Amino acid sequence: MSFKVAVVGATGNVGREMLNILEERGFPVSEVVALASRRSQGTEVSFGDRTLKVKTLDQYDFSDTDICIMSAGGNVSKEWSPKIGKQGCVVIDNSSAFRYDQDVPLIVPEVNPDAISLFSRKNIIANPNCSTAQLVVALKPLHDFATIKRVVVATYQSVSGAGKEGMDELFTQTRAVFVADQVDVKKFTKRIAFNVIPHIDVFLDDGFTKEEWKMVAETKKMLDPKIKLTATCVRVPVFIGHSEAVNIEFEKPITADEARDILREAPGCQVLDKREDGGYITPLESAGEDATFISRIREDSTIDNGLSMWIVADNLRKGAALNAVQIAELLVERGLIQPKKKAA
Numbered sequence: 001m002s003f004k005v006a007v008v009g010a011t012g013n014v015g016r017e018m019l020n021i022l023e024e025r026g027f028p029v030s031e032v033v034a035l036a037s038r039r040s041q042g043t044e045v046s047f048g049d050r051t052l053k054v055k056t057l058d059q060y061d062f063s064d065t066d067i068c069i070m071s072a073g074g075n076v077s078k079e080w081s082p083k084i085g086k087q088g089c090v091v092i093d094n095s096s097a098f099r100y101d102q103d104v105p106l107i108v109p110e111v112n113p114d115a116i117s118l119f120s121r122k123n124i125i126a127n128p129n130c131s132t133a134q135l136v137v138a139l140k141p142l143h144d145f146a147t148i149k150r151v152v153v154a155t156y157q158s159v160s161g162a163g164k165e166g167m168d169e170l171f172t173q174t175r176a177v178f179v180a181d182q183v184d185v186k187k188f189t190k191r192i193a194f195n196v197i198p199h200i201d202v203f204l205d206d207g208f209t210k211e212e213w214k215m216v217a218e219t220k221k222m223l224d225p226k227i228k229l230t231a232t233c234v235r236v237p238v239f240i241g242h243s244e245a246v247n248i249e250f251e252k253p254i255t256a257d258e259a260r261d262i263l264r265e266a267p268g269c270q271v272l273d274k275r276e277d278g279g280y281i282t283p284l285e286s287a288g289e290d291a292t293f294i295s296r297i298r299e300d301s302t303i304d305n306g307l308s309m310w311i312v313a314d315n316l317r318k319g320a321a322l323n324a325v326q327i328a329e330l331l332v333e334r335g336l337i338q339p340k341k342k343a344a
């Protein structure tokens with residue numbers, strides 16, 4: 001059984017990674033179609049050792065496509081995902097457009113795979129925000145053991161989370177600083193080279209940013225609505241890999257050793273936690289990896305049943321493309337999708 005898969009946003013950071021991961025994991029495809037805007041028509045992207053010519057989204061007919069992985073931003077998703085879903089093609093949507101819709105499951109396969117069955121209501125499945133995806137992968141097994149009451153997170157998010165323009169801006173500004181050229185600020189609100197910016201997405205009325213709000217809403221939707229979470233999201237001059245300093249208060253006792261053992265066995269998690277120089281993960285090492293890495297696990301004696309830890313993952317993979325492909329695999333494994341065209 002194999003499926004016709006369209007990747008929308010195939011020329012972007014996440015779309016390119018999507019094509020890599022579909023190929024790496026041997027997802028059963030009969031055909032892969034690369035779609036983007038009219039700007040990219042006819043350009044080429046790689047799919048394994050093949051080259052795909054990019055087609056334009058607004059001229060493409062989805063009627064014989066089985067799965068569409070959308071990764072072209074919220075406005076494109078709002079306009080296109082419902083139309084594509086109505087043509088009987090299951091949309092796995094990377095944007096925030098449908099994440100909070102009650103009729104759209106928001107899925108991290110290691111966390112809430114059973115919620116996927118709701119997808120048939122709109123034929124859309126949402127992929128979470130990158131910083132939430134890696135967080136819930138690590139929180140889920142700990143929550144199952146000791147019930148999380150409250151989480152305090154500070155993120156250190158790489159520029160690739162802001163798309164290819166974000167990566168270009170860090171590169172261009174860094175070079176300009178070195179050659180004593182003028183440093184232009186376009187994508188971010190302040191200079192990102194040799195700086196950090198405590199602001200991702202728009203400000204809300206309560207002073208939090210939308211990125212911070214997303215972490216709260218998505219953790220509640222996927223893991224447990226009773227969990228209290230507060231976040232400070234910060235952009236840092238790192239190309240790939242989001243890091244998070246996380247403090248967790250549990251209802252029941254849990255030691256650092258217990259947490260380490262639980263996380264070592266948990267799906268999608270890798271513990272790298274030696275109390276010595278370099279005995280922890282940094283975002284540089286997470287780039288290109290599938291795991292969510294956990295380091296610096298320690299007890300926090302300032303609260304009852306408290307733990308602190310450091311969580312790092314490749315935001316383009318677990319934070320976006322890998323999770324989307326895992327959702328597609330889940331659809332297939334559970335027999336929730338059949339190819340429209342039967343193999344000859």
Ligand SMILES: NC(=O)c1ccc[n+]([C@@H]2O[C@H](COP(=O)([O-])OP(=O)(O)OC[C@H]3O[C@@H](n4cnc5c(N)ncnc54)[C@H](OP(=O)(O)O)[C@@H]3O)[C@@H](O)[C@H]2O)c1
Pocket residue numbers: 008009010011012013014015035036037038039040041057070071072073074076094095096128129130160161162163164165315316319320
């Ligand atoms: N980066 C992350 O860590 C991350 C994590 C989770 C979710 N996401 C989400 O994934 C999406 C893409 O992010 P990205 O980082 O890959 O951005 P990106 O590098 O800026 O790429 C954007 C892609 O969208 C395409 N696109 C833009 N407007 C379009 C239109 N009108 N019709 C068709 N295609 C259009 C672009 O095509 P052209 O090349 O033709 O312009 C490009 O392929 C966003 O919704 C983002 O929120 C990103």
